[in-house]
Amino acid sequence: MRRVIKAAAIATAATLGLVACGGGSDSGAGGNTELELMVPSYGDKTKPYWEDLVKAFEAKNPTIKVKLEVQSWDDIYKVLDTKIQGQKAPDILELDSAGPAYGKEGLLFKADEIVSPATLADVVPAFVQSAAIDGTAYGVPTVASTRALFYNKELFAKAGIAAPPKTWDELLDSAKKISALGDGVSGYGMPLGNEEAQGETSIWAYGAGASWGDGSKITVDTPQATEALTFMKKMIDEKATQADPGATNRTPLINVFIQGKIGMITGLPPVVGQIKEKNPALQWAIAPSPTKDGKPATLGVADYFVGFKKDGKKQEAIRKFLDFFYEKDNYVKFNDNEGFIPATKSGGEAAAAKPELKEFIDALPGAKFYPATNPAWSTASGAFKQLVGQIQTKPAPDVLKEIQAKVDAGG
């Protein structure tokens, strides 16, 4: 008896060992495929959503097992770099445009290889192209967001402002009027602390027609950007913003807006849900981001699914899973959960029915994206976070030069 157990133990160990040698992936005994899925966490609802989706998918496709890994935005880049260096990239990855950027190194399937033609045709073309590298799309967009101006209607009425500002000059004027109300109220909330300074700066710079370069070179120090930063400084100097914008982070400042102490602030679609939850009594509305001359422009951000090629054997399974994800019900639920704008036409129709998302969807054609397919953008983004707030005390052109120097040194 003991010998039998021993033999069984050895056999089990050997089998396990063999499976481990096979990379723990592809063909087990019954032709099963294991997919590793790595996604970032947007909030509390992210993980339960994926767990449910994986369960539903596995019920439909018994031969495919999906191993889910949810990472925080803070960690996901580090975890991913380590995995890729160790030849253990996930099969499916959701990430911002840093995901499609791996296509440059030949690690990825092309977008049309990981979803069916029908799914791809449903995605808004501008989004597919937004992270294309040299014309080739590697990522399929999952969520999208644009920015818009949230304003406090009550404070607008008190300050006697009829309509939300369209141009910078109107913005400055309205903000000054609201700041003049006193009682701790600020006109415009400008978060330039290290949380997301690159976002606020980009909205202003894009509003002056600037761009941060392209896939091959990042250029920060341009005349348009200088103009934008100079105007931001003017807003600060004329006390149209809250005190110390240089060191104010976005999330706490949006909370102050929700408390009704700020006249205007730039926000994302999820802020709508936050206001409803935290202060439903707030009288607010959304308008397009003001620009230099009123021409629509704002910052757009999208996240993408990419498929890692590795030995190329799992393409079929990846496609099955992603097609399942983009089925209308699953996909709309995903965007509802996170409060973002869907990137598919069918999803967009569902979202357009919600009035609070309308401004964000309308802003899509004028939205400009970060040049995040360029690896140097991460350095530029880091430099913005650390340095751009200095416009509060230093001349704007000097600050831009300092950021450009960082980008150039980061190489």
Place this chain on the structure above:
Amino acid sequence: MIDPTAAPPKARRRKVTRESTLQALPWLAPALLLIGGVVVYPAGYMFYTSFRDISRFGTDLGWAGWDNYGKVFALGHLPRVFLNTAVWVVGVVLISVLVSLVLAQFLNKTFPGRTVVRLAVIVPWAASVVMTSTIFVYGLDPFYGVINQFLVDTGVMAQPYGFLKNPVSGFLSSAAVAVFVSVPFTTFVILAGLQTVPGDVLEAAQIDGATKAQTYWRVVFPMLRPALAVAALINVINVFNSLPILRTMTGAIPGYDADTTTTLTFKIIQGDRQIDTASALSVINFLVVLIVIAFYLRIVRPMREV
């Protein structure tokens, strides 16, 4: 004249020592392995990395010589950061020790509820530093901070001030929190020192007619020397390497006016993604701590017997 019997016992003794060292090895091994794994290896790897050219994604691109050190010394804000570091270490340690000397003296007296007060002193030590700092971040917030509100309501300030939004006030507020979290440990080390002062010595001082001040400065204080040495040394190292307080409280301030070498290292990794340059700065940081401690041991001679 040579005594033929003199050498063998010595040799024997050496042999015995060697044997007992070997015998002790199995018991020392776990500790040695641990030290090797979590201290020697990472430190060695840091030295190694500081001479390599590492890409943004962590790929090793080869030998870099002194380039990384060159980059560190080329940073325009380095003098300010070093000055900040000096102010930070000297200021926080000095104030912590002074406050703790007073506090320990107080806690050494018997009074009703002493145990409760002693426990209360431990609290900032037991709490997570990030948590403590975060509480102060909220308290000092100009929009909804209770500390700001209090200062405005009591008329100390006309309007709320962004303490953590300006380099100098942010740096000083962080230093205050650093003192707050350093005091418990320092107090208890000094308190332990105070309890080693024998009662008969104090009695003798009293009989000799020493005043209270004389008793303290001539009798008690010299006997606290070893305790103070431990408290100061450990505090210097801790405070020098302290990241969470400054990171939490002044991390949002743009530029480098409120940075110490430790937070600058963090910014180089996180913001600039230059692991190699950050390693070089860490090595410099390490050498500075070593030099400071060497000077401290040499000049103050804290371990000298009374």
